[in-house]
Amino acid sequence: MSGPVSPIALPKSAGRDLPPWLADFYRGYVNRDPALLNAVMHDDVVWRLAGPGEQFEMETAHRGKAAAIELVTRIIPCFFHITGFEFEHLVVQGDLVATYGHLRARQRDTGRSLCFRSAHFLRFRDGRLVSFRGIADTFDMAEQMVGHPIDATKRIETVSIVPDEDALLTL
Amino acid sequence: MGDNLSRATVQAFCEALGSRDPVRLSQHLTDDVEWHMVGPVHLLVYCGYRRGKAAVADCIGRLLPSMFAVRRYEPEEIIIDGDTAAILINVTAVQKTTGRTLTYQTAMFAVFQDGKVKSLKSVADTFDMAEQVVGHRIDAYCTPEVPIGDVIAL
Numbered sequence: 001m002s003g004p005v006s007p008i009a010l011p012k013s014a015g016r017d018l019p020p021w022l023a024d025f026y027r028g029y030v031n032r033d034p035a036l037l038n039a040v041m042h043d044d045v046v047w048r049l050a051g052p053g054e055q056f057e058m059e060t061a062h063r064g065k066a067a068a069i070e071l072v073t074r075i076i077p078c079f080f081h082i083t084g085f086e087f088e089h090l091v092v093q094g095d096l097v098a099t100y101g102h103l104r105a106r107q108r109d110t111g112r113s114l115c116f117r118s119a120h121f122l123r124f125r126d127g128r129l130v131s132f133r134g135i136a137d138t139f140d141m142a143e144q145m146v147g148h149p150i151d152a153t154k155r156i157e158t159v160s161i162v163p164d165e166d167a168l169l170t171l
Numbered sequence: 172m173g174d175n176l177s178r179a180t181v182q183a184f185c186e187a188l189g190s191r192d193p194v195r196l197s198q199h200l201t202d203d204v205e206w207h208m209v210g211p212v213h214l215l216v217y218c219g220y221r222r223g224k225a226a227v228a229d230c231i232g233r234l235l236p237s238m239f240a241v242r243r244y245e246p247e248e249i250i251i252d253g254d255t256a257a258i259l260i261n262v263t264a265v266q267k268t269t270g271r272t273l274t275y276q277t278a279m280f281a282v283f284q285d286g287k288v289k290s291l292k293s294v295a296d297t298f299d300m301a302e303q304v305v306g307h308r309i310d311a312y313c314t315p316e317v318p319i320g321d322v323i324a325l
Contacts, residue, residue, distance in 0.1 A: 121259055146312055
């Protein structure tokens with residue numbers, strides 16, 4: 001694929017386009033454009049994602065512009081490349097924005113197409129993003145990422161690398 | 172797109188929803204309301220698509236309380252644009268079968284018509300919710316030994 005990705009699709013019922021500053025943010029997000037993200041994010045931006053971060057080795061909270069840019073441009077692409085957002089709702093009230101719709105992506109390891117519902121709550125200050133909160137249907141997302149239905153009765157087996165107390169006493 | 176939706180109307184709807192009182196909630200719904208809470212229905216029985224005031228009232232007034240007793244239901248953020256409200260809600264609930272306390276956030280997008288909700292879509296961190304419901308960390312990578320959900324082929 002060449003050239004920038006068309007990042008977003010709004011329903012006709014929206015009756016409008018994204019505000020330019022919001023369009024810039026999503027363009028930077030989808031295209032993993034560090035320069036654009038640097039321009040639209042506040043230095044102290046807080047970026048939070050809901051989800052099983054431990055299982056997919058992805059931290060869910062990132063503070064500061066550098067950490068947020070690294071998340072978008074390096075960490076998330078280790079798992080999948082976001083190819084677009086299809087919004088069903090766009091809610092804008094001053095500096096507050098919320099979006100709801102489908103996030104489309106391609107899994108890096110398998111090439112599988114992923115599509116799951118997500119909502120974003122964004123807060124801007126002086127035209128720059130200060131807070132991003134992403135909430136997604138993470139059970140559906142996880143099933144698509146592992147490629148099979150998840151059996152919720154299967155628990156993670158943990159193996160301690162630290163000797164138990166009795167063993168320590170005998171050392 | 173109307174622009175008469177007030178914060179008070181949205182808050183009143185949230186309070187009715189949090190009360191789990193089907194009669195009270197029904198007063199805030201249009202007759203043909205569309206209601207879609209995404210999530211794994213086999214674990215969270217109140218998830219899925221419903222249409223009509225009676226179906227939604229039954230879901231919120233009977234199905235959801237069959238799993239949880241809500242202890243706290245507080246909107247953290249309400250954003251209003253025209254006839255649509257985006258609501259981020261913090262929920263604390265007690266699981267009926269185990270007594271465990273669950274906490275989660277849910278994002279709701281509600282479209283209002285004449286002060287009543289005509290459509291609602293919600294999404295939550297469903298993997299985390301599933302882990303809280305089953306009471307342990309779920310191994311997402313473990314291939315299931317038996318089919319889950321409906322049998323689609325024999």
